[in-house]
Amino acid sequence: MRIRPYIEFDPDRGLLIGGLPAVSLAKKHGTPLYVYSEDAIRESMREYTSSLSDIYPTSTIVYASKAYLTMRMAQLVREEGLWLDVSSGGELYLALKANFPPERIVFHGNNKSEEEIAMAVSAGVGRIAIDNVTELERVQKEAASQGVVQKVFLRLTPGIDPHTHEYLSTGVIDSKFGIPMHSGQHLDAVRMTLASENLELMGIHCHIGSQIFDDSPFLLAAGIMVDFAAEVRDKLGYVIPELDLGGGLGVRYKSGCPGICGRDGGRGGNPDVGGRNGAIARHLRAVAKRVKEACLRNGLPVPRLFFEPGRSIVAEAAVTLYTVGTVKALPNGTLIAAVDGGMSDNPRPALYGAEYDAVFAGPYHGGGLLSYRLVGKHCEEGDTLVRSAYLPRLSPGDVVAVLVSGAYQYSMRSNYNHLPNPAVVHVSGGKSFVVVERETLEDLIAKERPLPCSLEEAGPEVAGEN
């Protein structure tokens, strides 16, 4: 039975990821364990890169690495010909170390430091997405000091509420991101950029939010951005050559949930039937069509169009494997199964109330399923991974898998309670390989610098002055 692309269940072998049994992977690499199917990742990327080739060939897909970034992932993105969105010096550093071509990098962030800007300019990143006027001045200054002209986007906030979780909504008028598209600030920012000798205004950018299931806010944003490009042409005589509409397409975390982008084409249907069903392509084509219409209406040439998907490329490509440690029945009948990870490897349920499905990873031939609350091992009552997972009767040592684990989990991991971070394993061509090693207890204390004696006894060279 197919559960997600490249993830299936076989009654005799249990859960299979890229054809490999989850229980064998758990045995070989330990748990908790993030397991990604590279075929699934590549397939999503190809769906993105091929969807517009006929109707909008001047389009570029930028993978939003905040969803999941390892050096191996950067290699996959490079091989598939996408660009990469990074939003910190750390992500940029990793990408460069993985030999990602800098000219295909878009550097984001709402508070880039001078050091990060210097790093991005000297690396020769393709675009810096400028978030605010202070940053505009900083990038100009840095580019001037390095004697280069830096290509930039201006990140604008179109004031659209995409009706997702408020923490995932980034395009509303009071968002912390971008330059608000009201009271003329956005036009002033364009004017300033055009007047800056060391900046080349390549495009305007917006990202309205994440986990969005409806095309309409994207269509609205596309129209608003093109209308603004027309205003820039009319008032400042400059035709903006590029338009970046961000990412944000939602994925279906739980089977049976409705959602246009959950690979079931909006029918909320059975994931076993039809798989992706072209939901990405339908979405991109609708948005691209809206951009073309708006350009026609405004008499503008169509811009090169950028999309920045993150979640919809990697979320479904991974599962997290856990080993059950203890099982309890509460007086009210609730069954609790505690696993060997939790909010340190997946903070999303505690942070956003995100919901997941879990499945039994071993062989299973049917029979009664029980509803378990799957909890982690952290010292927080909110450390629940799945509120109600239907699983066969569990015993300590059983392996369970949380599905749709590929986005904003590994990248949002922490060491809360000093739990070492899990390993990350990729599966491809019937083989599994470690792309990030499991942390050790020694790693957890590697940066600790305890004093050799009391603070009073320590000389100034140990304890410092002031």
Ligand SMILES: Cc1ncc(COP(=O)(O)O)c(C=O)c1O
């Ligand atoms: C600027 C920008 N682009 C793209 C994305 C990717 O969004 P998603 O993972 O929902 O596709 C984000 C995520 O928040 C973002 O901030």
